[in-house]
Amino acid sequence: xxxxxxxxxxxxxxxxxxxxxxxxxxxxxxxxxxxxxxxxxxxxxxxxxxxxxxxxxxxxxxxxxxxxxxxxxxxxxxxxxxxxxxxxxxxxxxxxxxxxxxxxxxxxxxxxxxxxxxxx
Amino acid sequence: xxxxxxxxxxxxxxxxxxxxxxxxxxxxxxxxxxxxxxxxxxxxxxxxxxxxxxxxxxxxxxxxxxxxxxxxxxxxxxxxxxxxxxxxxxxxxxxxxxxxxxxxxxxxxxxxxxxxxxxxxxxxxxxxxxxxxxxxxxxxxxxxxxxxxxxxxxxxxxxxxxxxxxxxxxxxxxxxxxxxxxxxxxxxxxxxxxxxxxxxxxxxxxxxxxxxxxxxxxxxxxxxxxxxxxxxxxxxxxxxxxxxxxxxxxxxxxxxxxxxxxxxxxxxxxxxxxxxxxxxxxxxxxxxxxxxxxxxxxxxxxxxxxxxxxxxxxxxxxxxxxxxxxxxxxxxxxxxxxxxxxxxxxxxxxxxxxxxxxxx
Numbered sequence: 177x178x179x180x181x182x183x184x185x186x187x188x189x190x191x192x193x194x195x196x197x198x199x200x201x202x203x204x205x206x207x208x209x210x211x212x213x214x215x216x217x218x219x220x221x222x223x224x225x226x227x228x229x230x231x232x233x234x235x236x237x238x239x240x241x242x243x244x245x246x247x248x249x250x251x252x253x254x255x256x257x258x259x260x261x262x263x264x265x266x267x268x269x270x271x272x273x274x275x276x277x278x279x280x281x282x283x284x285x286x287x288x289x290x291x292x293x294x295x296x
Numbered sequence: 297x298x299x300x301x302x303x304x305x306x307x308x309x310x311x312x313x314x315x316x317x318x319x320x321x322x323x324x325x326x327x328x329x330x331x332x333x334x335x336x337x338x339x340x341x342x343x344x345x346x347x348x349x350x351x352x353x354x355x356x357x358x359x360x361x362x363x364x365x366x367x368x369x370x371x372x373x374x375x376x377x378x379x380x381x382x383x384x385x386x387x388x389x390x391x392x393x394x395x396x397x398x399x400x401x402x403x404x405x406x407x408x409x410x411x412x413x414x415x416x417x418x419x420x421x422x423x424x425x426x427x428x429x430x431x432x433x434x435x436x437x438x439x440x441x442x443x444x445x446x447x448x449x450x451x452x453x454x455x456x457x458x459x460x461x462x463x464x465x466x467x468x469x470x471x472x473x474x475x476x477x478x479x480x481x482x483x484x485x486x487x488x489x490x491x492x493x494x495x496x497x498x499x500x501x502x503x504x505x506x507x508x509x510x511x512x513x514x515x516x517x518x519x520x521x522x523x524x525x526x527x528x529x530x531x532x533x534x535x536x537x538x539x540x541x542x543x544x545x546x547x548x549x550x551x552x553x554x555x556x557x558x559x560x561x562x563x564x565x566x567x568x569x570x571x572x573x574x575x576x577x578x579x580x581x582x583x584x585x586x587x588x589x590x591x592x593x594x595x596x597x598x599x600x601x602x603x604x605x606x607x608x609x610x611x612x613x614x615x616x617x618x619x620x621x622x623x624x625x626x627x628x629x630x631x632x633x634x635x636x637x638x639x640x641x642x643x644x645x646x647x648x649x650x651x652x653x654x655x656x
Contacts, residue, residue: 182535182536182537183536185535186393186533186535193654194650194651194654195651195652195654211651214647214651216384216388217384217385217388217389217393217644217647218385218647218648218651220381220384220385221381221382221385221644221648222651223381224334224336224379224381224382227336227337228336228337228338228349228350229338230338230339230349263652264652267648267651267652268652269352270648271645271648271649272352273352273355273378273382274641274644274645274648275645276352276355276356276359277359277361277375277378277382277641278638278641278642278645280359280360280361281361281637281638281641282638284361284362284363284373285363285366285634288363288366292366
């Protein structure tokens with residue numbers, strides 16, 4: 177009865193931004209990104225990629241409530257970079273990795289089909 | 297004089313063996329696994345002088361995909377060099393976010409069967425439809441149903457009054473209507489149609505659209521009962537309802553590794569080979585007539601832990617390779633499993649782009 181509609185899990189309503197950014201007032205080089213209508217699928221990947229950055233001191237994500245469909249990504253960086261830079265770098269790196277993965281998969285599929293066809 | 301550890305030849309390079317095992321393997325003990333977190337931080341081993349950065353070059357060097365088995369409905373392939381979060385993301389996207397077509401609206405003209413209208417509609421929704429979802433668009437509330445976003449099916453079955461036995465209605469009774477809805481013909485004189493198809497849908501899809509499996513039982517009719525209905529199928533994703541999930545299931549497991557810490561010979565070896573239900577171990581006959589247990593098929597290990605139950609706990613170690621994933625995808629939609637995985641990668645790329653580009 178009180179459950180939100182299922183399409184709320186991925187449809188961003190009019191007026192809300194998909195990603196918003198809040199600087200932390202008490203700690204230098206710390207910020208919180210709120211991504212609307214996303215879940216662990218993206219959250220865990222971004223957190224993992226942020227951990228690989230040597231300039232990132234702290235990176236974590238959480239879902240504040242399972243029925244509110246948004247994630248909070250918190251990033252602290254050293255003086256060498258800012259949280260926005262770290263976030264952008266992490267996602268660009270992920271893009272490169274995924275493109276490489278897709279190409280590798282397509283190449284392997286072709287090789288497999290050829291091996292399969294030659295076997296007959 | 298420089299004391300850089302990379303220049304001194306007699307110092308051991310890299311991590312000591314036990315740390316390397318901690319870094320690259322999950323050890324499954326009798327009660328629970330240990331060392332389950334992956335160590336991503338580049339400075340984790342800085343004090344030992346080992347660099348743990350994972351740059352894109354290192355990733356492209358280490359990354360490998362190998363397809364083990366590929367049939368029309370099922371695919372098993374290995375991915376080496378990716379992290380658990382990416383593997384899990386693919387699993388989640390395959391189950392919930394790759395779109396398919398499924399019946400959403402059912403217009404019932406006549407239903408005297410023992411199955412209630414809503415149960416019948418529920419069953420119809422779960423039937424996999426043989427339509428490529430990439431050729432269709434989503435239908436939103438304000439849109440008019442036309443040939444680009446709706447597929448219309450009709451079912452008209454009846455069981456004659458004199459029939460000696462019940463009639464089983466199977467999914468092949470769903471006939472595809474490429475010209476659009478014919479419901480307005482039911483009511484004489486009504487002009488307004490339920491869908492507005494301008495062209496024959498065959499021009500978009502090129503092949504006839506049916507159901508994927510023709511032998512799914514929908515209902516059973518007794519003598520004198522009939523069903524007449526029209527069903528409209530639309531595009532959706534598994535997150536909205538599981539009927540739109542394109543996979544029967546998709547799962548992954550990590551590559552198992554079975555290590556002997558101590559040699560197991562003789563009677564114990566024979567017992568060990570008998571204990572394993574998936575025949576991971578084998579007997580090797582040594583030169584002096586003794587039998588030794590060896591690991592023959594570590595890949596088939598299901599982690600039932602029968603081999604480390606009881607007194608053999610210290611002799612065998614069960615491990616999982618942290619970055620080697622064995623994916624299995626069972627497709628239940630029109631797309632073959634390799635196309636489903638390619639779609640999943642595209643969807644993950646789009647998600648990453650959206651999360652980045654909408655940051656003002």
